[in-house]
Amino acid sequence: MQDSQLSSEALPQHIAIIMDGNGRWAKERGKPRVFGHKKGVDAVRKTISTAAKLDIKAVTLFAFSSENWRRPEDEVGLLMELFITVLSAEVKRLHKNNIRLRIIGDKTRFSQRLQKKIAQAEELTRNNTGMTLNVAANYGGKWDITQAAKVLAQQVEQGELAPEDITEEVMSKHVAMSDLPDVDLLIRTSGECRISNFLLWQLAYAEMYFTPLYWPEFGEDSLIEAISWFVNRERRFGCTGEQIKALMDK
Ligand code: IPE
Numbered sequence: 001m002q003d004s005q006l007s008s009e010a011l012p013q014h015i016a017i018i019m020d021g022n023g024r025w026a027k028e029r030g031k032p033r034v035f036g037h038k039k040g041v042d043a044v045r046k047t048i049s050t051a052a053k054l055d056i057k058a059v060t061l062f063a064f065s066s067e068n069w070r071r072p073e074d075e076v077g078l079l080m081e082l083f084i085t086v087l088s089a090e091v092k093r094l095h096k097n098n099i100r101l102r103i104i105g106d107k108t109r110f111s112q113r114l115q116k117k118i119a120q121a122e123e124l125t126r127n128n129t130g131m132t133l134n135v136a137a138n139y140g141g142k143w144d145i146t147q148a149a150k151v152l153a154q155q156v157e158q159g160e161l162a163p164e165d166i167t168e169e170v171m172s173k174h175v176a177m178s179d180l181p182d183v184d185l186l187i188r189t190s191g192e193c194r195i196s197n198f199l200l201w202q203l204a205y206a207e208m209y210f211t212p213l214y215w216p217e218f219g220e221d222s223l224i225e226a227i228s229w230f231v232n233r234e235r236r237f238g239c240t241g242e243q244i245k246a247l248m249d250k
């Protein structure tokens with residue numbers, strides 16, 4: 001296949017990533033788990049810039065699950081601090097790159113300080129027209145579907161909606177990221193092959209890519225490899241990483 005034959009339409013529109021393996025990566029290097037989380041931030045930056053260069057419409061990153069509160073208190077505390085620091089440090093750059101940032105998940109459990117940072121970052125980048133970056137924090141797929149059900153139940157209670165009018169389309173409008181296309185490529189690092197209560201509704205037809213790399217090891221080439229795998233699965237022809245890279249330079 002010639003380079004020119006691969007068009008950006010073949011690329012996934014919405015990539016979701018379960019960024020896993022920070023702890024094991026650190027442990028293998030004799031360091032505390034938090035060292036892995038800090039290193040993971042570099043991988044986040046690389047992923048965002050590569051996806052933006054490829055004109056991917058949306059990227060959704062799993063940063064903290066609703067189950068992650070069960071981790072030791074000091075690890076949770078550090079993750080929250082890291083979240084605040086990274087948000088403060090990166091939001092300007094995201095804005096400069098025309099990226100719209102949104103946090104999905106139940107934000108009510110976060111500190112007031114963090115909630116305020118999140119609101120400011122979302123507000124600043126709200127009208128950006130480039131890539132949408134969704135960060136899933138205190139997110140759970142079951143929570144997402146449940147909160148949508150609650151909204152619809154309230155509408156029924158108030159006589160605004162009849163139960164027989166609850167269709168898949170109506171439900172779709174009330175789960176997270178209803179304005180974006182469903183995820184077409186899910187990536188999970190660290191060799192685990194499960195969803196861990198990440199997006200459920202939105203993954204209904206996603207291709208799932210599992211790599212043994214730990215999240216801090218995931219770089220530009222790793223994302224390109226995952227995307228080539230996706231293109232080859234979807235289109236049943238052999239495109240190369242080089243062809244994907246060629247799209248970045250356009
Ligand atoms: C993923 O890495 C990051 C978060 C869940 C916040 P882990 O912390 O789960 O690392 P492992 O899976 O224990 O190696």
Ligand code: IPE
Nearest residue numbers: 018019020062063064065196
């Ligand atoms: C999923 O990873 C959550 C995030 C990446 C934020 P976990 O490491 O928490 O998932 P399990 O516990 O292995 O299923």
Ligand code: MG
Nearest residue numbers: 020021022023
């Ligand atoms: Mg893990």
